[in-house]
Amino acid sequence: CSRKNRNAALHPLWQSPLTIPGGTRQSPINIQWRDSVYDPFLKPLKISYDPTTCLHIWNNGYSFLVEFDDSTDRSIIVGGPLENQYRLKQFHFHWGAINDWGSEHTVDSKFYPAELHLVHWNAVEYPSFEEAVMEGNGLAVIGVFLKLGARHEGLQTLVDALPAVKHKDTVIEFDVFDPSCLLPSCPDYWTYAGSLTTPPLTESVTWIIKKKPIEVDEDQLEAFRMLLFTSDGEEEKRMVDNFRPLQPLMDRTVRSSFQ
């Protein structure tokens, strides 16, 4: 490809190419509602999180992560498209500089202002998260869209802690939080085989994307946008637009748990 195109493939935030050479199941994707296939054999997703497994909030320079103690099976998901139970490792968000974009996945080409990812790993088959990351069925990520609306009381406890992790590589203890308060009550989801959306971009994720968004208000989105990609002392760069561009669907079908 011409020099221009090659440069277009290198997004500043990811240094590595936007599509993995030979990648056949990259994420995120656009979910075309009418092309998704209802699968009556999909089970309901069962979620049981123990709020005391919450450890801390960490600004890792891409997003802010809320990390959990994944040394036991106290916070797990099971069912849905999953063969095994998967342990909660962390959750994080992706968002835009303005409300017109920010989510990683889109639905019928519509962006949401932000997207939550709850990251789980297959501790039944693999000894650690790092090993699971390298396996086709190693991870399960629940995606939840955020839309502008009413203030989300559960999210507010998280938002109140964000000023303490404004800079890259800062961490604050956060010892009781139940992430199920961030899930919509509607059980409907889409599911497809995909990848991590940040390096190492490994094709190890069973994506479970909730059909219904949760509502957050403008102040809560603005709180995300005052975080920084940069460390204390560096020239400030606001942490916004930390989402990967859409990737080709290729030979994949998105299944729905609903008709």
Ligand SMILES: NS(=O)(=O)c1ccc(Cc2ccc([N+](=O)[O-])cc2)cc1
């Ligand atoms: N956005 S996402 O696809 O849900 C996503 C989920 C988890 C991670 C975290 C991560 C995944 C793997 C590694 N690694 O193998 O070095 C380091 C960090 C990165 C990205």
Ligand SMILES: [Zn+2]
């Ligand atoms: Zn993510």
